[in-house]
Amino acid sequence: MFPLKFKVHSFDARVYNTLTCHIIYNKYSFSPQYNTTPSPAPPPALTYRDDWPLASFLGIRNFPAPANITWTSLDGTRLETKVDIAKIFKDEKVLYTVEDEEIPEGSFNGLTSPGIYLEVDDRTVRVFMRAFLPTKTEQEPGNNKIMADTKMDVDEAAIDEGLYSRQLYVLGHEAMKRMAVSNVLIVGVQGLGVEIAKNVVLAGVKSVTIYDPEPVTIQDLSTQFFLRKEDIGKSRAEATLPRLAELNAYVPVKLLPGKPGQGLSVDLVKGYQVIVLCGVPHSKQLEINDWTHANDIPFIAAETRGLFGSVFTDFGAKFTCVDPTGNQPLTGMIAAIDKDFEGVVTCLDETRHGLEDGDFVTFTEVQGMEELNGCKPRKVTVKGPYTFSIGDTSDLGDYVRGGIFTQVKMPKIIEFKSLRESIPGPELFISDFAKFDRPATLHAGFQALSEFRETHNRLPRPRNAEDAATLVSLAKKIDADADEKIITELSYQASGDVSPIVAVIGGFVAQETLKACSAKFHPLVQHLYFDSLESLPATLPTEAECQPTGSRYDGQIAVFGKTFQEKISNHRQFLVGSGAIGCEMLKNWSMIGLASGPNGIIHVTDLDTIEKSNLNRQFLFRPKDVGKFKAEVAAAAVAEMNPDLKGHILSKQEPVGQATENVYNDEFFADIHGVTNALDNVTARLYMDQRCVLYSKPLLESGTLGTQGNTQVVIPHLTESYASSQDPPEKQTPSCTVKNFPNAIAHTIEWSRQEFDALFVRPAESVNQYLSEPNFLESTLKYSGQQTEQVEQIASYLVTNKPLSFEECITWARLQFEEKYNNGIQQLLYSLPKDAVTNTGQPFWSGPKRAPDPLTFNANDPVHLSYIIAAANLHAFNYGLRGETDPALFKKVTDSIIVPEFVPKSGVKVQINDNDPVPGAGGNTDAEDLAAITKKLPSPASLAGYRLTPVDFEKDDDSNHHIDFITAASNLRAMNYSIPIADRHTTKQIAGKIIPAIATTTSLVTGLVCLELYKVIDGKNKLEDYKNGFVNLALPFFGFSEPIAAAKQKYGTTEWTLWDRFEFKNDPTLKEFVDWFKNTHKLEVSMVSQGVSMLWSSFVGKKKSEERLPMKFSKLVEHVSKKPIPPHTKQLVVEVMVMDEEGEDVEVPFIVVGI
Helix, strand or coil, rough: CHHHHHHEEEEEEEEEEEEEEECCCCCCEEEECCCCCCCCCCCCCCCCCCCCCCCEEEEEEECCCCCEEEEEEECCCCEEEEEEHHHHHCCCCCCCCCHHHCCCCCCCCHCCCCCCEEEEEEEEEEEEEECCCCCCCCCCCCCCCEEEEEEEEEEHHEEEEEEEEHHHHHCCCHHHHHHHHHHHEEEEECCHHHHHCCCCCCCCCCCEEEEECCCCHHHHHHHCCCCCCCCCEHHHHHHHHHHHHHHCCCEEEECCCCCCCCCCCCCHHHCCEEEEEEEHHHHHHHHHHHCCCCCCCCEEEEEEECCCCEEEEEECCCCECCEECCCCCCCEEEECCCCCCCCEEEEEECCCCCCCCCCCEEEECCCHHHHCCCCCCCCCCCEECEEEEEECCCCCCCCCCCCCCEEECCCCEEECCCHHHHHCCEEEEEHHHHCCCCCHHHHHHHHHHHHHHHHHHCCCCCCHHHHHHHHHHHHHHHHHCHHHHHHHHHHHHHHHHHHHHHHHHHHHHHHHHHHHHEEECCCCCCEEEEEEEHHHHCCCCHHHCCCCCCCCCCCHHHHHCHHHHHHHHHCCEEECCCCCHHHCCCCHHHCCCCCCCCCCEEEEECCCCCCHHCCCCCCCCCCHHHCCHHHHHHHHHHHHHHHHHHHCCCEECCCCCCCHHCCCCHHHCCCEEEECCCCCCCHHHHHHHHHHHHCCEEEEEEEEECCCCEEECCCCCCEHHHHHHCCCCCCCHHHHHHHCCCHHHHHHHHHHHHHHHHHHCCCHHHHHHHHCCCHHHHHHHHHHCCCCHHHHHHHHHHHHCCCCCCHHHHHHHHHHHHHHHHHHHHHHHCCCCCCCECCCCCCCCCCCCCCCCCCCCCCCCHHHHHHHHHHHHHHHHHCCCCCCCCHHHHHHHHHHHCCCCCCCCCCCCCCCCCCCCCCCCCCCCCCCHHHHHHHHCCHHHHHHHCCCCCCCCCCCCCCCHHHHHHHHHHHHHHHHHCCCCCCCCHHHHHHCCCCCCHHHHHHHHHHHHHHHHHHHHHHCCHHHCCCCEECCCCCCCCEEECCCCCCCECCCCCECCCCCEEEECCCHHHHHHHHHHHHHHEEEEEEEECCCCCEECCCCCHHHHHHCCCCCCHHHHHHHHHCCCCCCCEEEEEEEECCCCCCCCCCCEEEECCC
């Protein structure tokens, strides 16, 4: 009788504080218009609504439908959302209990029916559901009405997995839910504050409030990417808010009002779950933190000064971190458990447990020592890579076999000191182990800087010796051991503002803010100091060089000087990729004025278009941009941030690769100074690395994986290249495990992904090839190793199982279910019964091999039915038939299907390990059977123009049934093997090979890359000048190292590296080429190759040698490859095998032949 039980309901909506609003619900539509004036009143502040209007729509049948809302908020922002009401109210919530006898007959008639009430207020959408029961008691005079009410804010009810997809794989649903009830206050929205705010808004907290009443100045534009020249003189917070609010429609961005010069007070900061202070004087930090520490409210203070940064965190006296690392819990299969005082657990051979002392584990599927199954977490002491102790097991049963251990993540209590307590004896985080003593100096330096600022009411002047001496004196009073050179440089740069440092500190602080909201990942304890003094130019600027010019780059000029700013503005850079890293890179480049001068240029390319899942991290894009080219939108967005870039940033859609070397040709690379990769795949990275080596261009490389990030700098004739060292290949699951012996959900997901291709991709492609390629069948019969299988498949999809209606697709799907999850398992158990033993007498089904059980189809089982729905729709898609999703139809059709009884076959062999032959492989086929199948095929001419449509796998479209099928198929197979099933979200990540990503890491990593870019622009040429970086914001951890020098090799007495090459001009003949090596270097050429073509070798024979040696290289390449050289190709990369005078093979550099 309460909300989830109703069959008929009413719907109404109210709109407050908006300019326009359009709502579509259950095909009804209405548009209350407020035009230029907002509605006069705010919504009443009630825990539930007792002032509902008369319902606009009565008697709406069916369960609540989604509501589509498009509206304009008071600041003119166009917003839209789809509210899935059924998903929000998935659970029944009763606020009042009513006895049955209290309900009069007919109480559900008329206006007493349940109702949905939707409310739009500026940037917030709320939905209420209720059933009003006029009870006998309520009808008595003086009694209040009794109400059953369910209410939830949209942003609290359901996480938009389409928007937050990649971030969810970093944080998880529980952390996101905790974030969704957190209100964050950010004080100070210059460059650092807005960088933090941007990342926090994108992440999806409940609300972000900003406070900064000070007026915008021209120097703010050095790092504050949401301010424009026309904002100068306005309140920083007011000017920032509209652009910040555009980032995420789910996160209201609010303004805390104030007046210029108004001091920050405790009263202003009350009512927030996290407080972040940016660039606030030290005395105010102490005042605010004294209150937050006493009230256990997380507090973060941060500031950036030139190439320096500082962060302090205090999350309260005792802060509970629910997951310090964020790593997936370890799990492993067990070979033995000792029954004694230590209780040593031994894992299966070749399976390292990965646990550490102090970890906790629990157990499942243990036979014999059953008391361990589901036990309370037991503490681990590591004994070796395959063994660990869990303590006394002597009073438990005897271990027999089996078992799985699973690590249990235990909450960690972290103690924080207040800022006032922490200053005398700080706990310092080491951000760079090459600067081990630097944090202590900077701890004194930043305190001295705050004292200087409060005393003089200004910051030290750029490169001013007098101010620097004053600051050194103040710092020495705090710490006599403080490094004077570092303090002096801090003084010189204190008034400067540098975008890459802002990005590094802003990304870090934003992640700390999310830790405070979510309790996920280990927070900083408690002081971080960071600097990048090595980014300064080799020729340091003078005081005069660093004086403000009234330019938007004054913040950077204060650090680097005018001359270096000109070098930055005339730099020419190629950015490959404009996704998450690319967007952040372009933002930083626009702030520093890269390529903004008369000779500067930025080329940016990306073939991808914008998808909804991009919006959570790729902050240059908005919902209106979905479907547009990334590079085009990103280029336009940063040109709006900094108009100086207009005409200096060119976007392209051509991907990098051999096919586009006519675009990115010799002239293109000659015209740029360097390349920055913002790629998400190794293949493209390796290609660009190869091109940078060929053209001797610096390459800046970076990547992220969740909270982890890395940077690498590649400098010609100095460092190794990207390809010089690579990660080891991913561990592959043996195919026999996937096919027959899965023991983990990853195995069943991999199997289901293969099934997707085997059912909906390859058969359709084979049919199309048969119909369009005249010799396809002939070549299949001649060369294919599985002729019968492929021909049978074509016959099945074209003849025997070709559906004429959607109902026949359902029948096909039902028979597929029977074949995969019942018959196939019965056949496996017939070949290998559950009591089978190995040749040593051990049970075959033991250890990693789990004995399966067949499934009996049940249309009322949601996993069974979801498989049929998804498979039938995908099969229909192959044939261009219209799909259906009504469960009633599927149940009706499946109930009428007669499923043939399965009879197992004798002699069927099972592939037990990957070294065994694959059953059916080898091409042994009965010719008569094959001929009979072939005769069934219709001639291609009889089906002229007919084609099937192969399914193109797309993981991010929730309506296409792709992930639905893979999830259902995987979970059904998991049920066969008693493996815990996975939800759709987890399956999507594994099947789609989705890389977890979060904006905070991307922000920090691109900041590190840009700090290296300063060095590239300066032309630094020593290894120690550069840094490769690795960070993990979850821990947190920073690690930096010098790049690895390019490896040296020798031929004769000549040393060379990968950057060296032999160069030939004017298209020499092959003979001239070979003779040159012999005469110049006493090297005998034994083979010459270009690309995949072997042009010549010493063993090709006299006739071919006589033919090829006189040929010009260009003609030789065309002769061997049988292809003309493209007109854009001006040089060929050639490789040779050579021998020295002793007949030993010698490695030599590659050769560039000009043609």
